[in-house]
Structure formats: C-alpha cells, structure tokens
Amino acid sequence: MKTPISSIAILLMAVSCSTQLGKSPVEKVVGEMTLDEKVRTVVGTFTDVATPPPVAPGVQNRADYPGAGENTARTYNQVPGAAGDGYPVARLGIPAIVYADGPAGLRIDPRREGEQATYFCTAFPSASLLSASWDPALVERVGAAIGDEVLRYGVDILLAPGMNLQRNPLTGRNFEYYSEDPLLSGLTAAAYVNGVQSQGVGTSVKHFAANNQELYRNGINEIISDRALRELYLRGFEIVVKKAQPWTVMSSYNKINGTYASENNWLLSDVLRDEWGYEGFVMTDWFGADDPVLQMEAGNDLLMPGTPNQIDELSEAVASGKLPVEVLDRNVARILRVLEKAPRVRGYAYKNDPDLSAHAVISREAATEGMVLLHNNGVLPLRESKSVALFGNYAYDTQPGGSGSGYVNRAYKITLDKGLEAAGFKLDKALADSYRKHIAFEKSQMPEEYFWVVPTASEYKVSTSQIAASSKSDIAVITLGRMSGEGGDRSATEGDYLLSAQEKLLLKDVYKTFHGQGKPVVVVFNIGAPVDLSGVEAFADAILLAWLPGQEAGYAITDILTGAVNPSGKLPVTLAGRYEDVPSARNFGLSAGEINTVRYEEELMVGYRYFSTSGVKPLYPFGYGLSYTSFEYSDFLVDGDVLQVTVKNTGSCAGRETVQFYVAKPAIESGRPARELCAFAKTSSLEPGCTETLRVPLADTVNPLEQWADGRWVLAHGPYRFWAAASSEDLRLSCEVNM
Ligand code: BGC
Numbered sequence: 001m002k003t004p005i006s007s008i009a010i011l012l013m014a015v016s017c018s019t020q021l022g023k024s025p026v027e028k029v030v031g032e033m034t035l036d037e038k039v040r041t042v043v044g045t046f047t048d049v050a051t052p053p054p055v056a057p058g059v060q061n062r063a064d065y066p067g068a069g070e071n072t073a074r075t076y077n078q079v080p081g082a083a084g085d086g087y088p089v090a091r092l093g094i095p096a097i098v099y100a101d102g103p104a105g106l107r108i109d110p111r112r113e114g115e116q117a118t119y120f121c122t123a124f125p126s127a128s129l130l131s132a133s134w135d136p137a138l139v140e141r142v143g144a145a146i147g148d149e150v151l152r153y154g155v156d157i158l159l160a161p162g163m164n165l166q167r168n169p170l171t172g173r174n175f176e177y178y179s180e181d182p183l184l185s186g187l188t189a190a191a192y193v194n195g196v197q198s199q200g201v202g203t204s205v206k207h208f209a210a211n212n213q214e215l216y217r218n219g220i221n222e223i224i225s226d227r228a229l230r231e232l233y234l235r236g237f238e239i240v241v242k243k244a245q246p247w248t249v250m251s252s253y254n255k256i257n258g259t260y261a262s263e264n265n266w267l268l269s270d271v272l273r274d275e276w277g278y279e280g281f282v283m284t285d286w287f288g289a290d291d292p293v294l295q296m297e298a299g300n301d302l303l304m305p306g307t308p309n310q311i312d313e314l315s316e317a318v319a320s321g322k323l324p325v326e327v328l329d330r331n332v333a334r335i336l337r338v339l340e341k342a343p344r345v346r347g348y349a350y351k352n353d354p355d356l357s358a359h360a361v362i363s364r365e366a367a368t369e370g371m372v373l374l375h376n377n378g379v380l381p382l383r384e385s386k387s388v389a390l391f392g393n394y395a396y397d398t399q400p401g402g403s404g405s406g407y408v409n410r411a412y413k414i415t416l417d418k419g420l421e422a423a424g425f426k427l428d429k430a431l432a433d434s435y436r437k438h439i440a441f442e443k444s445q446m447p448e449e450y451f452w453v454v455p456t457a458s459e460y461k462v463s464t465s466q467i468a469a470s471s472k473s474d475i476a477v478i479t480l481g482r483m484s485g486e487g488g489d490r491s492a493t494e495g496d497y498l499l500s501a502q503e504k505l506l507l508k509d510v511y512k513t514f515h516g517q518g519k520p521v522v523v524v525f526n527i528g529a530p531v532d533l534s535g536v537e538a539f540a541d542a543i544l545l546a547w548l549p550g551q552e553a554g555y556a557i558t559d560i561l562t563g564a565v566n567p568s569g570k571l572p573v574t575l576a577g578r579y580e581d582v583p584s585a586r587n588f589g590l591s592a593g594e595i596n597t598v599r600y601e602e603e604l605m606v607g608y609r610y611f612s613t614s615g616v617k618p619l620y621p622f623g624y625g626l627s628y629t630s631f632e633y634s635d636f637l638v639d640g641d642v643l644q645v646t647v648k649n650t651g652s653c654a655g656r657e658t659v660q661f662y663v664a665k666p667a668i669e670s671g672r673p674a675r676e677l678c679a680f681a682k683t684s685s686l687e688p689g690c691t692e693t694l695r696v697p698l699a700d701t702v703n704p705l706e707q708w709a710d711g712r713w714v715l716a717h718g719p720y721r722f723w724a725a726a727s728s729e730d731l732r733l734s735c736e737v738n739m
Pocket of ligand 1 (some may be wrong): 083102159405486
C-alpha cells in the first residue's frame with residue numbers, strides 16, 4: 001500500500017519537531033533552521049523602522065525613536081514594559097525571550113490594561129550606593145532579590161548591571177555605574193551578576209565599553225590609549241567576565257579609537273572571547289546600529305531591539321555572499337547556547353508572585369550600608385527622637401533612583417519626612433506644609449512621572465521668617481538633591497554640579513539661625529553622583545551622602561541619622577574641591593576644536609589616581625567615609641599572595657570598617673599613578689574593643705600588580721609598596737615587598 005503524501009508530510013514534521021532547543025544539541029537546532037529563521041534570531045522583534053539616532057552635533061535622546069517608552073512597537077508583548085524580545089521558532093522549541101532593564105531593579109509596566117493586578121518591582125539603591133558599601137556579599141544578595149523578581153515576572157534576561165567607569169562626575173548615568181576604580185567596579189559587578197544569575201535568569205553587563213558620557217553617545221569617537229583601555233576601561237569587564245560569566249554582554253553605542261564598539265572585532269572577539277574566555281553572547285545597546293554586517297562579523301551576535309531593515313540587510317548580505325552563512329550560524333549558536341538556560345526554555349511557569357515585602361527589607365538594609373557620612377562634629381547619631389525643622393524639597397520628595405532605562409516602577413517610595421515621622425520625630429508642621437503644598441502644586445503642572453522623565457519641583461524659597469519660626473525645633477535637617485538620567489550629561493553650573501545661590505543661602509540662613517540658638521544642622525545629599533560640596537561644612541554639623549537609595553530611602557536615611565545603623569559606606573569616587581580639578585574636565589563631552597571626538601588625555605590619571613599622584617587635594621578622597629566609632633589598624637603584612645591586617649574597634653559602638661589596600665608599582669613606563677587599589681575587605685560588625693583579622697587574596701580574578709606595557713600585561717621586577725588604608729589619602733600602615 002502506498003503511503004499518502006499527507007502522511008509523509010506529517011511524518012517529516014514529526015521528525016523535525018523532535019529537534020528541540022534544550023533537548024537537542026545546539027548545532028542540530030541551528031542545522032534545522034531556515035535562513036530566514038537564523039536572520040530573525042540575530043535581530044530583535046521591534047516592529048518599526050527606527051529613525052537612525054543622531055550623532056554629533058545634537059544630543060542623543062531616545063525620545064527620537066518611534067514608540068519610545070510606550071512598548072507599542074513590540075511584536076511579542078509578553079511582559080508589558082520589558083525592553084525587547086527575541087524571535088520565537090516554535091517548531092524548534094525556541095520561545096520569544098524577554099529582555100528587560102535594569103540595574104536598580106526590574107523595569108516593567110506596573111499596570112496592564114483591563115487588569116486589577118499590579119506588577120510593581122522593588123527599587124533597590126542605585127549602583128553608586130551599592131559600590132559605596134564595599135560589600136560584594138551584600139551586593140550579591142541584592143542581585144539575588146532582583147533576579148527573583150526577574151524570574152517571577154517572566155523575564156529571561158536582565159539588562160544590567162551598568163558598569164562603565166565614572167570617569168567624570170558629570171556623566172548623566174553615573175548613578176547606574178559603580179566607581180572610578182575598575183577593581184571596585186569589577187568585583188561589585190561580579191557579585192551582582194552572580195546574585196541575579198543564581199536565580200536561573202541572565203544578565204547583560206553594559207555598556208561594553210567606555211560609554212563614559214551621554215553627550216553624542218551614538219557617535220562619539222573616544223581616543224583612548226591602549227594602556228588606559230586595558231587598565232581602566234576594560235579591566236572591570238574582564239573581572240566580571242572571568243568571575244561571573246554573565247549570560248550576555250551589551251556593546252556600547254560609542255566608537256573607540258575610530259570603530260563602533262558593536263563593530264569592533266578586536267574588542268568583541270579577540271579580547272572578550274579569545275583572551276578572557278567569554279562564553280555568552282553579545283547584544284547591541286538599543287538601536288546601536290550602523291552596519292549590521294560588520295556587527296555580525298565582529299561578534300555582536302544580537303541586534304536589539306531589532307528593526308525590519310536589519311532583517312532585510314542581513315538576508316541580502318547572506319544571499320549575495322557578503323556575509324558568510326558560517327558567521328551567521330556561529331552567532332545564532334552562541335545565542336541559542338545561552339537561551340538553553342533561560343526560564344522560558346526550561347518551561348518555568350511564572351506566577352508574578354515576588355515577595356516584595358521581603359525585598360523591601362533587603363533594599364533598606366543595602367541602602368544603609370552604602371550611605372557615606374562625610375562630616376560629623378558629634379551631632380550624629382541623634383540619640384533620641386526630637387523635633388525637626390525639615391528643609392529642602394528632597395526631604396519631601398526624596399528620589400529613590402535616576403531616570404531613563406535605569407528607572408524602576410516601584411509601588412511606593414518612602415520620603416525622608418515619612419521616615420523621620422515613622423521613627424518618632426516631630427516635624428515642624430507649618431514648614432512641612434509649605435514645602436508639601438509647593439511641591440504638590442508644581443508637580444500638578446508637570447507631566448506625570450514615567451521612566452524617561454522624572455519631574456521635580458523647583459526648590460521652595462523658604463523665607464527668613466519661616467526659618468526663624470521653625471527654629472523652635474531641636475534640630476534642622478536640610479536635604480538637597482539632584483536628578484539625572486540617561487540621554488544627557490550634567491553641567492558644571494549652578495543648580496547642577498554647583499549648588500545654586502538659593503541652596504547656599506538656605507544653608508547659610510538655617511545655620512545662622514539654628515547655631516545662634518546652639519542647635520545642630522544636618523545636611524543630607526540625595527544625589528546619584530558628585531556635586532560640588534566645597535564650603536558646605538561651614539554650614540553643617542554633619543553631612544550625609546545618601547545617594548539615590550531606593551524605595552526605602554526615608555527609612556534608610558533615618559536609620560543612619562539615629563544610629564540604628566552605624567554608617568560604614570565609603571566613597572567609590574573622589575569628591576573634588578573644584579570641577580576644574582577633575583582630571584578629565586578639559587576633555588569631557590567633546591575635546592576642544594574637535595568634531596565628534598573626545599580624547600582621554602588624562603590617560604591613567606582618573607579619580608584618585610590623579611589626586612594622589614599630583615598632590616592636588618580632593619575635598620573628600622576616594623575611599624573616605626566616617627563611622628560613629630573609630631578603628632585602629634595593626635599587624636599589616638603581605639603573606640605570600642595574601643594581604644593581612646587586624647582591625648580593632650576603638651570606639652564606643654559597634655561598627656564595620658572597610659580596609660583598602662593600595663599598591664605603588666615599580667613603573668615600567670612613565671605616567672604611572674602613585675598608588676592603585678589592589679584589594680579591599682570589610683569587617684563584620686565589630687563590638688567596641690573587638691578585633692578582626694582580615695585576610696584578602698591579592699589577586700582576585702585578575703592580578704592587580706600587573707601593568708599594561710608594550711601590548712601585554714607585565715609584572716615588573718622591583719620593590720612594591722603596599723598600604724592598608726582607611727581611604728586613598730589615609731594610609732595607615734605600609735610595607736615593602738620585593739617581587
Ligand atoms: C540603554 C540601555 C538599556 C536599553 C534598553 C538603552 O537606551 O542605553 O542601558 O538597557 O536602552 O532599555
């Protein structure tokens with residue numbers, strides 16, 4: 001009997017259907033894909049043709065893209081508010097993978113049309129606060145909590161962490177990045193990635209590499225020496241790749257030495273894969289596109305969020321032989337090898353049920369661990385609940401995070417006024433009412449807050465008579481803040497990097513009035529990146545750098561002010577005395593007389609590397625931060641590959657101390673910094689009189705004693721001086737070792 005044609009077709013289908021991602025070898029899956037399926041697998045599923053983003057001159061702003069922020073342009077809107085999706089090939093068991101931001105918590109839409117249910121996520125402290133904790137174990141816990149929300153909300157890959165170096169304080173996205181130091185950035189990022197990925201979901205470390213400014217980010221050509229690239233701008237990524245194997249890496253928009261990062265074969269293939277052993281796949285940043293064929297060849301495996309044009313161009317390129325199909329196959333296979341692990345492929349059934357209350361506790365704890373006490377003449381901690389005159393908009397409209405893709409749709413935010421009230425402080429009511437009324441009125445005239453735009457009211461002009469009337473309170477707390485976000489940098493002008501005349505007047509008037517009556521003034525800064533704090537100490541008994549501390553902001557700041565938590569955060573960046581002192585100040589944004597080019601002329605002299613070498617005094621040095629107790633260091637030694645120091649709590653309350661180890665390397669080439677961070681460790685909470693001996697491996701993942709010279713890593717012979725230090729300028733103990 002003859003088998004009917006239809007039965008043969010069914011039989012064939014059954015045979016091909018037996019090849020399934022996750023069950024069959026990836027090569028077999030790729031082998032069964034059509035050319036069209038392969039091309040679509042390397043391109044996301046955005047449906048509109050994006051307007052090419054402008055390169056210089058003209059600031060790149062994602063509002064230029066059709067459908068920006070509205071999620072209307074995604075074909076597979078499985079998780080509303082996610083940033084993008086992959087292409088599904090159902091017959092091969094490949095689902096549409098969901099990609100969503102971002103660093104301080106998952107960013108998805110909190111509400112869905114026609115549903116009562118909400119989909120809020122926890123807003124955790126932003127990156128610069130997390131690194132200020134100098135506590136990778138804590139960061140790993142934060143990562144695990146974020147990963148849990150990613151998993152339970154049906155997302156496969158989180159577009160985080162951001163880990164570009166904070167080269168200049170004006171970079172608009174600094175709050176999303178960790179530090180001016182690559183070791184601190186790399187180890188913090190690795191902890192974050194390990195935490196997120198421990199939940200069975202992926203990360204995308206971004207933006208690879210040197211996305212150190214927002215101005216002209218889509219076309220800026222950065223001229224960076226090989227040595228600065230290796231030792232500073234790539235080093236953190238090298239650490240995270242080697243220590244945590246992120247599922248994906250996101251290439252950056254910018255050019256490095258003339259080539260777009262996403263078209264840079266040296267960067268994405270030679271360095272990332274061949275040298276560092278990277279096993280995941282690389283995706284572009286959103287619409288980071290110029291030539292899809294070059295991107296494919298360079299090893300930029302996935303183009304996000306994808307445009308129909310890219311599909312056409314790649315299909316034609318393969319058909320004409322311009323793009324070898326082997327390159328396409330290689331990239332598809334890399335993507336599928338990662339997707340095999342994704343929750344959607346594993347068949348994980350998500351229920352949208354994260355434990356937001358438990359995560360709020362972690363968010364609050366993390367926030368307190370990274371706040372930095374900059375100045376305290378003994379007024380903090382506030383031992384008992386008192387009456388407070390609370391000044392400054394940001395006390396009543398405290399900001400948990402920055403704007404842009406790093407924004408989180410949280411269920412609520414605890415502002416400082418609420419945090420203080422919850423701890424039993426009595427706020428001056430008339431003053432609080434005036435502030436609240438002013439903020440509510442101004443915000444009612446502004447657009448609703450959404451991720452791209454977070455409107456803030458103009459600083460309320462408090463009159464001298466209001467200050468006088470409020471001085472019946474026991475203390476004054478002034479909170480000043482700044483918002484920034486993706487799409488633009490900040491400026492070294494009044495009201496931005498510099499305090500405004502009005503803010504200065506507020507500090508002065510409040511200080512004069514309260515001090516006249518012997519009452520303390522505490523100043524809190526709610527900022528994601530440095531502002532000019534010079535002169536503030538003259539009007540403040542205490543200064544707390546609270547960063548952008550996440551949704552529990554008000555509770556966490558209050559925990560520090562009351563001493564419920566002893567501050568232990570230390571600066572992950574230098575706070576310069578003047579913007580002009582910042583080594584990259586002359587070469588930020590655009591280099592003078594250049595079109596579309598910025599030259600990293602400061603070379604290795606970024607942040608404390610410059611200040612400690614040049615002798616220029618910073619206002620507050622890298623690694624600096626006060627505690628309510630004091631610590632003494634002893635018995636410092638380099639024991640083979642281990643640095644060892646003993647820390648004693650010599651004060652009167654329990655506290656934690658971060659010890660930083662710096663090294664002066666024998667210079668192979670000129671321009672070597674006087675000292676560089678080579679390791680760090682934080683004690684557990686030490687009771688008064690107690691000691692802890694910290695033993696830290698000198699090389700965690702990479703060897704921090706190496707220097708880049710003549711195109712390779714070199715370990716120079718000669719004497720190495722090591723310090724155990726409380727900050728980059730507070731070198732407590734030292735020893736010399738001949739290597
Ligand atoms: C940002 C990325 C982000 C992506 C998706 C881009 O504009 O630069 O950091 O992950 O959008 O939202």
